[in-house]
Amino acid sequence: MLRFILGRLLSLSLSLIVASLVIFTVIEVIPGDPAAFMLGLNADEATVQALRADLGLDGSKAERYLTWIAGMVQGDFGTSYTYRVPVAELVADRLWVSLPLAILSLILSTAIAFPVGLLAAANRGRAADYGIMGGTQLGIAIPNFWFGMLLVLVFAVNLRWFSAGGFPGWEEPLQALKSLLLPSVALALPQAAILARVMRSALIETLAQDYMRTARAKGLSRRQALLRHALRNALIPVLTIIGLQFSFLLAGAIIIENVFFLPGLGRLIFQGITQRDLVVVESVTMLLVFAVIVVTFLVDIAYAIADPRLRRRA
Amino acid sequence: MSRLPVPLILGAVLSSVFLAMALLSFVWTPHDVEQLVIANRLQPASGEFLLGTDQFGRDLLSMLMVGARVSLAVALVAVGIGVVIGVPLGLAAAATRGSLLDELIMRGNDLIFAFPSLVIAILITAVFGPSAFNAIIAIGIFNIPVFARVARGGALSLWTLDYILAARVAGKGKARISAEHILPNIANLLIVQATIQFSLGILAEAALSYVGLSVQPPTPSWGRMLSDAQTMIYTHPMLAVLPGLAIVLMVLGLNLMGDGLRDMLDPRLRRVRQ
Numbered sequence: 095m096l097r098f099i100l101g102r103l104l105s106l107s108l109s110l111i112v113a114s115l116v117i118f119t120v121i122e123v124i125p126g127d128p129a130a131f132m133l134g135l136n137a138d139e140a141t142v143q144a145l146r147a148d149l150g151l152d153g154s155k156a157e158r159y160l161t162w163i164a165g166m167v168q169g170d171f172g173t174s175y176t177y178r179v180p181v182a183e184l185v186a187d188r189l190w191v192s193l194p195l196a197i198l199s200l201i202l203s204t205a206i207a208f209p210v211g212l213l214a215a216a217n218r219g220r221a222a223d224y225g226i227m228g229g230t231q232l233g234i235a236i237p238n239f240w241f242g243m244l245l246v247l248v249f250a251v252n253l254r255w256f257s258a259g260g261f262p263g264w265e266e267p268l269q270a271l272k273s274l275l276l277p278s279v280a281l282a283l284p285q286a287a288i289l290a291r292v293m294r295s296a297l298i299e300t301l302a303q304d305y306m307r308t309a310r311a312k313g314l315s316r317r318q319a320l321l322r323h324a325l326r327n328a329l330i331p332v333l334t335i336i337g338l339q340f341s342f343l344l345a346g347a348i349i350i351e352n353v354f355f356l357p358g359l360g361r362l363i364f365q366g367i368t369q370r371d372l373v374v375v376e377s378v379t380m381l382l383v384f385a386v387i388v389v390t391f392l393v394d395i396a397y398a399i400a401d402p403r404l405r406r407r408a
Numbered sequence: 409m410s411r412l413p414v415p416l417i418l419g420a421v422l423s424s425v426f427l428a429m430a431l432l433s434f435v436w437t438p439h440d441v442e443q444l445v446i447a448n449r450l451q452p453a454s455g456e457f458l459l460g461t462d463q464f465g466r467d468l469l470s471m472l473m474v475g476a477r478v479s480l481a482v483a484l485v486a487v488g489i490g491v492v493i494g495v496p497l498g499l500a501a502a503a504t505r506g507s508l509l510d511e512l513i514m515r516g517n518d519l520i521f522a523f524p525s526l527v528i529a530i531l532i533t534a535v536f537g538p539s540a541f542n543a544i545i546a547i548g549i550f551n552i553p554v555f556a557r558v559a560r561g562g563a564l565s566l567w568t569l570d571y572i573l574a575a576r577v578a579g580k581g582k583a584r585i586s587a588e589h590i591l592p593n594i595a596n597l598l599i600v601q602a603t604i605q606f607s608l609g610i611l612a613e614a615a616l617s618y619v620g621l622s623v624q625p626p627t628p629s630w631g632r633m634l635s636d637a638q639t640m641i642y643t644h645p646m647l648a649v650l651p652g653l654a655i656v657l658m659v660l661g662l663n664l665m666g667d668g669l670r671d672m673l674d675p676r677l678r679r680v681r682q
Binding site for chain 2: 105108109112113116117120121123231232234235236237239240243244246247251258341342344345346348349352353363364367375379382383386387
């Protein structure tokens with residue numbers, strides 16, 4: 095087990111190094127001088143030079159990369175050029191929107207997918223199964239940002255139950271939660287469709303196992319066997335997918351935040367892009383990639399704890 | 409193969425409708441999509457404008473047709489990139505199983521998988537400038553590991569078979585065996601994966617163009633139509649409903665076709681769609 099964790103840890107750090115190199119290089123290859131790029135066409139020479147010094151652009155590429163990484167490790171993400179505040183502060187503010195959004199969606203998606211997948215598996219080959227599978231096909235095909243717009247159309251424009259977007263801040267917890275509800279439903283439903291399919295096929299695979307026959311033979315009803323034995327064993331692949339979905343939720347949140355005008359990390363990246371604030375774009379992207387890679391790592395470990403066979407494979 | 413599966417037929421019909429729309433848009437659209445006629449703005453559906461017009465007076469049906477072309481073209485080329493680069497990599501990895509090359513290719517793939525693709529795609533298109541070309545690259549890169557993995561997985565199981573051994577005994581090299589014997593036998597797997605990646609590519613393109621990072625105006629795209637419609641949602645909801653419906657039907661068609669093809673080409677293959 096220790097060997098497995100060490101191996102995974104190694105590939106985790108490797109992933110992070112490569113990711114940071116990729117992001118750094120992408121930002122580097124911007125045609126022309128980054129300082130000039132950030133200031134636009136009309137900037138005078140002195141301002142550009144000042145910004146160059148500010149960004150440390152006079153150093154070599156390797157130096158700048160190392161400074162950036164060293165800063166990130168210590169929690170110093172650089173200073174936003176447009177906001178004139180440390181990026182870490184901006185991120186901390188926005189995280190209070192993006193993180194609750196991702197978590198709320200994950201909870202919703204799981205809460206929808208579990209019973210639906212279970213119902214489909216229990217009724218395999220019957221009308222309920224076909225209905226559910228058809229529904230999930232539709233769910234997978236729906237782009238979450240469009241679903242978000244439809245939700246706005248129905249619940250904000252027509253029924254007026256919710257506001258169409260914006261975020262009141264956590265000083266009013268109920269209002270804040272309410273404003274996150276539509277976006278998280280929009281994010282969760284397409285994910286739930288995928289998860290329900292995984293849940294169904296994992297359950298069906300487990301139901302075919304010998305120990306399920308044993309469970310039935312010792313007198314458990316179909317229902318009891320399903321809930322007591324099949325469910326637990328089917329959970330492993332389902333948990334992996336839930337872990338992977340975190341990555342989709344983060345990326346999906348970027349788009350959804352634009353639909354609902356939520357001041358989260360996604361909006362921060364887009365504002366950084368339109369305002370040419372490269373420091374913000376670079377650091378926030380790295381942070382998102384970091385989060386996804388670490389979650390993938392944790393899922394791998396959790397998976398190995400649950401299923402000892404996997405430890406040897408790595 | 410006496411009976412074609414129903415999803416396959418349904419999917420093929422849906423996909424063909426959009427393909428026909430896209431192809432037709434090259435030679436004919438009901439109205440010019442790049443010309444703004446403000447006098448015609450926000451017309452309801454009528455004989456002249458079958459689906460009505462948007463706030464700039466452009467014909468919605470014409471825009472949907474050109475949008476289909478953009479969407480299909482971006483996704484198709486992105487899949488092409490994945491196949492052309494990913495499949496040879498996967499074949500090479502399988503042919504040299506356990507070697508440094510294999511290890512390198514698979515580790516590299518793990519890496520790309522761990523990346524949140526949309527975030528990187530946004531970064532690429534934002535830095536290199538928003539355009540259809542950059543959207544294709546950004547989506548295509550993430551198709552490479554997918555096809556490499558599918559090709560490697562399929563090829564590995566074939567390498568243990570007797571007829572491959574016979575080919576080796578006959579003096580054929582690994583590259584030649586991969587091309588002549590392995591590739592044709594994993595074509596099924598690749599075709600099914602291609603339809604899946606194709607539909608994912610359409611969703612990704614829609615997301616990128618929704619945030620303004622794909623094809624640029626005046627060329628219409630489904631995603632951009634949605635973002636344009638967002639401010640009009642209170643008064644003219646159909647502007648937001650129709651392009652989204654087009655995306656859903658197109659993706660649904662491709663997914664159904666992929667499922668149907670998988671069942672038809674290889675009944676043993678009951679893998680979980682992820």
